[in-house]
Every structure is written in C-alpha cells, then in structure tokens.
Amino acid sequence: MDLLGSLGGSPAAAEIQCSRKGCRNAASHQLLWNNPKIHTPDRRKIWLACEEHRDWLETYLKERLLHKETLPMPGNEGESK
Template sequence: MNLLDQLSGGAASEDRARCSRKGCRADAAWQLLWNNPRIHTPERRKIWLACGEHRAWLEEYLQVRSLWKETLPMGTATESDTR
C-alpha cells in the first residue's frame, strides 16, 4: 500500500460496511434511511450505516431533526439500490 492509500483510508483497507457513527469502526448491521426535505426530493433516500451499539443513537439524531424514514437490516435491498 502506498502513502496516499494509507492517508486516505485506501479502498483496500475499507472492504466492509462500517458504522457511520464518528470514530466507530464496527461492522454495520443496520441501514438507516433518511431524507432532508429541504434539499432532497420526497422519494430520495440517503443511507447511514449503524452497528448494534449505535443504531439507537443515530436513529434519535435523525428523528429529532425530522429526517429519519426507516431502519432496515443490512442486506435488505432499498429502492435507492435499484436506481
């Protein structure tokens, strides 16, 4: 691996889905689908990934801001996956 790959996290070092919580390196078990109605069309879904430990924290963060839509287990196809 070269220096640029090490500094950027390199594709080779990040081959698994990881939790989106800052600083967490755990494997993701959940997909949190969300949408910001001020900037996204109603059908658009953004996805954050969550491990079991941070699922509730990330859901609450999105819910308080009225952004959360639904939570699905990893491996569940979403509409945005088919576009």
C-alpha cells in the same frame, strides 16, 4: 500494469462500517433518511449503524425529522432489535 496483483495477493473486501464518527464496527442496519429542504420526497440517503450506535443515530435523525426507515443490512434480515 496491475499494482494490486503485484503485491502477491488479492485486495481485501472493504468491511461495511458504522457511520458513527470514530466507530469501526461492522454495520448491521441501514438508516434511511432525507432532508426535505434539499431532497425530493422519494430520495433516500443511507447511514449505516452497528448495534451499539443504532439507537443514537436513529434518535439524531428523528429529532431533526429526517428519519424515514431502518432496515437490516442484507444478510441480517433475521436479526431484530
């Protein structure tokens, strides 16, 4: 039985949201990071950031020496800071 189909519509695609606590804005950047104490050097974790919280999240990671790289979300390649 298809419960989603029985509701009369297709499920909405989940919007990719900023990782900042409480933020519901669409993400425009990927912040790649790892914790060298627990991750292998090539491992990358990803936080997502909206324009409003990009600097805050980058600063948080950089202060802890975890930040590796910030990339635009796919489809946002032309946008820059």
